[in-house]
Amino acid sequence: MSAATPLPETRVLAIASHVVSGHVGNKIAVFAMQSLGCDVAALNTVQFSNHTGYRQVRGTKTSAAEIWDLYEGLKQSYLDNFDMMLSGYVPGAASVEAVGRIAEALRARAQEQHETNSPGSFFWVLDPVMGDHGKLYVADDVVPAYKQLLHHADLILPNQFEAELLSGVAIVSMETLHEAIQVLHEQFQVPHVVITSVSLASPDHPVSSLSVVGSSRTSTGKARAFKIVFPAIDCYFSGTGDMFGALMVVRMREAVAAQEASSQGADALLSRRAWLSDDAVESVDLPLARAAEKVLASMHEVLSKTCEAMPAQMAKANALLDRKGIVEADARAKALHLLKSGAAELKLPQNVDSLRSPQVNFRAVKMEFK
Amino acid sequence: MSAATPLPETRVLAIASHVVSGHVGNKIAVFAMQSLGCDVAALNTVQFSNHTGYRQVRGTKTSAAEIWDLYEGLKQSYLDNFDMMLSGYVPGAASVEAVGRIAEALRARAQEQHETNSPGSFFWVLDPVMGDHGKLYVADDVVPAYKQLLHHADLILPNQFEAELLSGVAIVSMETLHEAIQVLHEQFQVPHVVITSVSLASPDHPVSSLSVVGSSRTSTGKARAFKIVFPAIDCYFSGTGDMFGALMVVRMREAVAAQEASSQGADALLSRRAWLSDDAVESVDLPLARAAEKVLASMHEVLSKTCEAMPAQMAKANALLDRKGIVEADARAKALHLLKSGAAELKLPQNVDSLRSPQVNFRAVKMEFK
Numbered sequence: 260m261s262a263a264t265p266l267p268e269t270r271v272l273a274i275a276s277h278v279v280s281g282h283v284g285n286k287i288a289v290f291a292m293q294s295l296g297c298d299v300a301a302l303n304t305v306q307f308s309n310h311t312g313y314r315q316v317r318g319t320k321t322s323a324a325e326i327w328d329l330y331e332g333l334k335q336s337y338l339d340n341f342d343m344m345l346s347g348y349v350p351g352a353a354s355v356e357a358v359g360r361i362a363e364a365l366r367a368r369a370q371e372q373h374e375t376n377s378p379g380s381f382f383w384v385l386d387p388v389m390g391d392h393g394k395l396y397v398a399d400d401v402v403p404a405y406k407q408l409l410h411h412a413d414l415i416l417p418n419q420f421e422a423e424l425l426s427g428v429a430i431v432s433m434e435t436l437h438e439a440i441q442v443l444h445e446q447f448q449v450p451h452v453v454i455t456s457v458s459l460a461s462p463d464h465p466v467s468s469l470s471v472v473g474s475s476r477t478s479t480g481k482a483r484a485f486k487i488v489f490p491a492i493d494c495y496f497s498g499t500g501d502m503f504g505a506l507m508v509v510r511m512r513e514a515v516a517a518q519e520a521s522s523q524g525a526d527a528l529l530s531r532r533a534w535l536s537d538d539a540v541e542s543v544d545l546p547l548a549r550a551a552e553k554v555l556a557s558m559h560e561v562l563s564k565t566c567e568a569m570p571a572q573m574a575k576a577n578a579l580l581d582r583k584g585i586v587e588a589d590a591r592a593k594a595l596h597l598l599k600s601g602a603a604e605l606k607l608p609q610n611v612d613s614l615r616s617p618q619v620n621f622r623a624v625k626m627e628f629k
Numbered sequence: 630m631s632a633a634t635p636l637p638e639t640r641v642l643a644i645a646s647h648v649v650s651g652h653v654g655n656k657i658a659v660f661a662m663q664s665l666g667c668d669v670a671a672l673n674t675v676q677f678s679n680h681t682g683y684r685q686v687r688g689t690k691t692s693a694a695e696i697w698d699l700y701e702g703l704k705q706s707y708l709d710n711f712d713m714m715l716s717g718y719v720p721g722a723a724s725v726e727a728v729g730r731i732a733e734a735l736r737a738r739a740q741e742q743h744e745t746n747s748p749g750s751f752f753w754v755l756d757p758v759m760g761d762h763g764k765l766y767v768a769d770d771v772v773p774a775y776k777q778l779l780h781h782a783d784l785i786l787p788n789q790f791e792a793e794l795l796s797g798v799a800i801v802s803m804e805t806l807h808e809a810i811q812v813l814h815e816q817f818q819v820p821h822v823v824i825t826s827v828s829l830a831s832p833d834h835p836v837s838s839l840s841v842v843g844s845s846r847t848s849t850g851k852a853r854a855f856k857i858v859f860p861a862i863d864c865y866f867s868g869t870g871d872m873f874g875a876l877m878v879v880r881m882r883e884a885v886a887a888q889e890a891s892s893q894g895a896d897a898l899l900s901r902r903a904w905l906s907d908d909a910v911e912s913v914d915l916p917l918a919r920a921a922e923k924v925l926a927s928m929h930e931v932l933s934k935t936c937e938a939m940p941a942q943m944a945k946a947n948a949l950l951d952r953k954g955i956v957e958a959d960a961r962a963k964a965l966h967l968l969k970s971g972a973a974e975l976k977l978p979q980n981v982d983s984l985r986s987p988q989v990n991f992r993a994v995k996m997e998f999k
Contacts, residue, residue, distance in 0.1 A: 277647075279699055280670040280708040290663050293978035300650040306673055306691070308702025317702025318695075321676070325689060329649055332678025332687025336967045337949075338650040372949075579707075579742075597706045608663035 275347030277303035283498035288505035323353035352404040359408040378532035385412035414451040444476040450533035483542040485623040514546035548623035556617035572602035645717030647673035653868035658875035693723035722774040729778040748902035755782035784821040814846040820903035853912040855993040884916035918993035926987035942972035
């Protein structure tokens with residue numbers, strides 16, 4: 260680990276999709292967390308040949324009953340001793356409910372383990388994967404299923420559209436975004452929220468940039484929001500949300516451990532419910548802000564390197580199609596889409612150093628509202 | 630990479646089991662190969678909660694038809710462009726046959742890709758997982774299914790028992806072991822063989838040590854055998870064969886690339902069928918020997934560190950059972966077996982440096998026979 264405070268031993272259960280080829284879901288999350296030293300259990304909710312962005316896919320889904328059965332398999336062999344859980348794409352409302360029951364059981368188990376009262380002994384990072392850019396890509400009943408679970412989660416990572424679905428607030432400005440976060444903190448009792456890839460106009464926010472907005476609630480449920488602005492990369496990637504979630508798991512725990520180490524005599528932050536900082540801590544000083552900065556630094560490096568490699572890969576792809584004599588317009592367009600999807604797969608294993616020791620250049624700034 | 634010659638770009642298809650918790654099969658192989666910079670596609674032949682050494686397990690198997698379907702999913706999206714394949718545990722003869730057909734198809738695809746004749750453009754590392762210590766743990770018809778496939782493989786990694794099953798030679802001495810290798814080279818046309826965890830008495834082989842024996846055939850099918858002796862570690866681990874196979878994939882390619890780089894003007898070794906060295910190359914100078922040395926160095930470090938951590942973990946396990954009041958002899962023994970299995974899971978993610986830059990202490994020595 261590059262940080263001054265090493266990551267405490269961390270055993271994580273990751274529940275998400277598996278693709279044979281490429282880097283989305285658990286395929287990217289497991290490697291990212293393992294590379295940072297976690298012991299990761301991976302419960303795969305599907306086994307697909309590739310991600311659905313290719314527009315054609317083969318494979319099978321794991322049923323809600325099978326998901327639960329795998330959890331019971333862990334439990335019966337004393338393998339349910341997790342410090343954290345990360346949940347991503349879960350197909351269908353029944354499976355979402357099963358994942359919620361698993362989180363509750365793991366939390367109870369973690370608390371039983373500790374002789375002293377330690378509500379922070381389990382921490383669930385929930386990525387409520389439902390859709391993007393105004394389009395739902397799960398069944399309608401998944402939305403209420405997630406709403407039911409929110410109060411069990413410690414940190415949620417919706418994108419802008421998912422934050423709208425969960426909060427019921429139409430997000431059209433930074434003010435309404437803040438309102439949505441406030442609803443998630445107060446009404447749904449979510450301790451920490453990070454809204455990923457926000458693309459709202461704002462004075463300090465050039466057109467070619469994106470931001471993430473994060474907040475940890477105070478003891479009275481008030482938002483403490485910060486924003487991190489970073490340059491957009493002109494490529495369409497899949498798996499960025501999954502990579503973000505995996506890195507947040509590790510960097511959040513690391514940042515909380517670091518804050519705990521620097522505040523001698525104070526309550527151990529890692530043993531508090533949801534690792535919530537004192538009300539006196541400003542938004543930009545939150546462990547959540549430190550974690551998000553580091554995560555975005557890693558992501559920006561990996562995405563930049565992936566994007567840089569794409570032109571050469573597409574030149575090869577075109578040469579392949581020429582050689583194969585695929586010239587008819589529709590066939591060529593379809594083939595190029597597939598090859599472009601392949602070229603856009605995140606180059607994570609080839610850039611492990613960007614995961615382990617990223618250069619942090621984008622800093623959290625405080626968001627203030629009247 | 631620690632080696633002077635960097636690993637050429639390597640895209641690998643890994644076909645093996647997946648466990649949610651723990652480190653066997655693809656769960657360990659994928660991470661090991663990714664950590665060394667490979668782009669790894671993982672086709673999981675089962676999804677089990679844990680490995681079968683726990684003596685209780687939940688989960689599902691992937692059928693032969695599903696395995697083939699996933700391969701077709703890759704193919705239809707131009708994702709079947711692999712340089713190497715690693716196959717491990719495959720449940721049932723029909724699935725073993727499917728894996729063989731996949732290897733043949735990938736080899737044909739790889740050769741089609743290259744404009745020049747390049748029979749070395751695809752390399753299959755086959756771990757014929759069937760049993761250990763005289764006991765078969767797959768169905769009887771898996772043995773002939775593997776025999777049918779052997780001539781398609783480039784490197785096989787049987788343990789001593791599996792080498793007996795495949796060659797038909799009863800291995801009771803280093804001489805008969807050598808005979809088995811000769812049969813695999815000549816009768817089954819296998820280019821490279823490494824027999825893992827050999828525990829035969831030998832003058833240079835103290836009781837507390839193990840060895841691996843490797844050989845690359847000459848152009849006339851003769852064995853060129855070497856042996857690497859290393860200290861046994863007094864712990865029972867699962868997943869060591871899977872880790873060995875994964876690391877051999879990477880280190881073999883790296884060693885062949887290094888040999889190619891050092892012999893200017895010679896034929897490019899990586900484009901030759903099965904990367905077979907000239908007949909003049911001595912056993913201890915084979916890329917296979919270099920690779921095996923490096924793999925064993927990594928394994929010895931990871932296994933030692935895993936073993937060192939076990940007493941503390943078992944003390945915790947006993948405390949847990951005391952707290953839970955599990956005192957009745959049978960129940961306690963069962964629980965301790967489960968907890969010990971958990972403690973013996975290879976600590977790979979926690980010891981990435983041992984994977985990346987191991988200290989090579991055990992060297993290949995030539996095996997000579999009349």
